[in-house]
Amino acid sequence: MDVREYVLSAGRAVLDMVEREWQPLSPGELEQRLDQAVEEILEADLMAKVKTQPAPAVYVQLLQSQANVQVQPQVLQTTTSSPTEKESPELREPLETVESAAVNHIADLLQTSKSRARMAGRARLSLSHTVQLSLTLLTERVSYRSVSRRFHLEKGNIHRIFFSFCERVNMLEERLIRWPVGTEAAEALFPLTSPEKVHEEVQQGVPQVLGVLGHTHIPIRLPIGKHDVESRVSEVKRMKKEAHPDSWLNLQLVCDRKGRFLHCRISKGSDVDRGSAVRDKLKQHPELMPAGSCLVARAGYxxxxxxxxxxSGSLGPREEHFNKTLEDHFHILDQAVASLRARFQRLRYLDIGNYDRARAVVLTACMLHNVFLDMGQVVQGEVEKEEAITGEEVGEVCDEGVHRRDTISDLLFKNTDSGNT
Structure with missing residues (x-):
């Protein structure tokens, strides 16, 4: 039996306990920490100037800086920086950049939400700086310790601030991730195939697409109690070979042609739902789909x-042509997921063993993805081949679905034949 396995499991248990129980600093404790931070900055500044400047100039400039020194949290930057890099002066400028517009917009959303309760652990931190801190944790793969130094706050307090922020954003889910209806739905429709590929006589009967349905996996830390401490295989090898289902979250999405999320369902890795919830919802509420429209999804849905x-199975020319037509749309979802990961790099691996908190972070990222798109701030993530979203080989079928697919594929193939004559 490997002693390291016990140490690792015990360490994670302590970490989860701290995450649940660590309380924010009191005003007095925070004041003391801020005073200490100011003193450390002044001392570091003095030592740097002593080494680089003549003595008389040092004391004059020190007196001037002491009168004006202020400790401010760092403004959010969209590009990831190394923890060892020195902060540039631009990082402490007022909120005047494009990123600042996003910070202010998100702060306004939270300010005007139904719940006006004070965020847990904010401890005199302004709402805009709370948003900056939380976006830093979401968009950069940095530790709480690094963010603690950057924002001059206690690490445990930062933890509370971040999850409080995610909970507040989650309350806006119905507002930020919504299924289009009416005029909005009609404007969201796009052709199943480009007009130049379909003759006018076969346009009728070929549906328009409302969105693309698919999923991806978000890796998370395996919850306490799921580890097999008796195994002699190292943890990394176990994760690669055994792939415990609770070591990831299933993120199921429907996105429109712009990559905006219309539907989001997050579940444990062991809870496999390949579109059954969406299927049942559309069956109960057919008015959600405009006349003559459809969703497209990969095999397994x-x-x-x-x-x-x-x-699936043995395919003829008609079936292959239909599959190729659908495949052209699947890249829309692949690109949306790649962009989500590129903007919110913490989703590449969530070091969180608590399912509810991990789910809150993922949902927050999906909602803010829509916020940034609505603001025109687009991030084009690179779609890696191994990360392309794929489905299972066989999915559930219904007679009505089989009939409609055959009818549509006949129309599309008829156009192909007529175009070749």
């Missing part, structure tokens, strides 16, 4: 009258 999936 249910084939219904509202959800079109590719053919």
């Amino acid at each position: 249910p084939l219904t009258a509202q959800i079109l999936t590719p053919y």
Whole structure:
């Protein structure tokens, strides 16, 4: 039995306990920490100037700086910096950049939300700086310790601030991730195939697409109690070979042609739902789909009258042409997921063993993804081949779905034949 396994498990247990129980600093404790931070900055500044300047100039400039020194949290930067890099002067300028507009917009959303309760652990931190701190943790793969030094706050307090922020953002889910209806839905529709590829006589019967349905995995830390401490295989090798289902979250999404999320469902890795919730919702509320529209999804998702999936098994020219038509749309979701990961780099691995908190962080990132898109701030993440979203080989089918898919594929293939004559 490897003693390191026990140490690792015990360490994670302590970490989870601290995450649950660590209380924010009292005003007095915070004041003391801030005073200490100011003193450390002044001392470091003095030592630096002593080494680089003549003595008389040092004392004059020190007196001037002591009268004006202020400790301010660092302004959020979209590019990830190394923890060893020195902060540039621009990082402490007022909120005047494009990123500042996003910070102010998100702060306004939280300020005007139904819940006006004070965020836990804010401890005199302004709402805009709370947003900056939380976005830093989401967009950069940095530790709490690094953020603690950057914002001059206690590490445990930062933890509370971040999760309080995620909880507040989650309360806006219905506002920020919503299914389009009415005029908004009509404007969101786009052709199943480009008009130049479909003759006018076969346009009728070919549906328009409302969105692309798919999923991805968000790796998280395996919860306490799920580790097999009796195993002699190292933890890294176990994660690669055994892939415990609770070591990731299933993130199921529907996105429109712009990559905006219309639907988001987050579940444990062991809770596999390949579109059944979406299928049931559309069946109960058919008015959610405009007349003649559909969703497209990869194999493994249910084939219904509202959800079109590719053919599987032995394929003829007609089926292959239909599958190719659908495949052109799947890149939309792949790109949306790649952009989500590129902007919110913490999603590449969430070092969180608590499912509810991990879910809150992922949902926050999905909602803010829409906020940034609405503001015109687009991040083009690179779609890696191994990360392309794929489905299972076989999904559920219904007779109505089979009939509609066959009808549509006949129309599309008829156009192909007529175009070749």
